């Protein structure tokens with residue numbers, strides 16, 4: 001058996017979380033067409049008969065505009081410490097190397113680990129030009145073309161990474177999918193629905209704070225998993241959008257999140273949501289810390 005850690009890095013929106021879900025064959029991480037979907041580096045555990053691979057899904061590396069953005073970029077770069085391999089994810093359609101790619105490249109050049117190049121979204125483009133473009137930037141220990149959407153190349157990526165991982169017994173119980181609490185996962189599923197239903201800049205202005213989480217696993221006298229969560233926004237206008245006419249938007253988000261949490265936990269869920277205005281929360285050290293973004 002082999003057991004090791006692989007960090008998945010790259011600019012926002014290239015499909016890092018989609019790849020994690022394709023590897024684990026389940027929804028371990030939230031995915032959306034909006035950049036900066038992932039906000040925490042999360043260890044996701046892949047198992048097969050040959051190895052346990054701890055894939056760290058990371059926030060997209062970008063040029064930060066506020067303290068939240070700084071936290072996102074820093075946590076992605078920080079995830080490159082103490083890994084056995086880094087996997088740089090780019091897109092088949094890429095035709096030039098942008099500032100965010102350069103930033104990723106700089107972080108990779110400081111990491112003391114082999115780097116694999118993975119060209120994603122091959123269902124919508126030919127990877128050859130991306131291999132040429134990125135292949136000229138630095139040495140790569142391995143290269144693979146894949147599509148997190150169709151699954152093409154996903155097992156080839158595992159095969160390529162295996163030789164870089166040390167021999168050893170699994171670190172995590174094989175039933176564990178992510179190194180995070182059920183409470184964290186529930187908050188993420190809820191944030192994922194905010195990303196699904198809201199448009200433009202609004203989803204980026206929303207944070208989820210799970211204030212109470214009482215599961216029948218811990219409180220056997222309860223028949224339902226009880227969750228109370230605050231959706232934190234920056235302005236009264238955003239609050240109005242999030243709530244919607246007669247509360248319709250909040251209801252829609254809540255219903256979809258509840259169904260996903262029920263599926264993930266196996267419990268029937270009572271989800272209580274409220275919306276709180278916290279001006280400039282993305283710039284507040286105090287609030288960011290409370291939300292786990294520090």
Ligand SMILES: Nc1nc2c(ncn2[C@@H]2O[C@H](COP(=O)(O)OP(=O)(O)OP(=O)(O)O)[C@@H](O)[C@H]2O)c(=O)[nH]1
Pocket residue numbers: 011012013014015016017018019030031032033034035036037038039058059060061120121122123124146147148149150
């Ligand atoms: N066509 C196609 N779309 C993909 C593929 N992989 C991901 N996507 C789409 O790309 C978008 C971004 O995917 P994510 O997995 O959220 O990207 P990410 O790199 O985790 O983004 P951040 O968390 O913001 O850094 C979503 O709309 C996905 O459905 C793929 O292989 N093919």
Ligand SMILES: [Mg+2]
Pocket residue numbers: 016017018030031037038057058059060
């Ligand atoms: Mg992501």
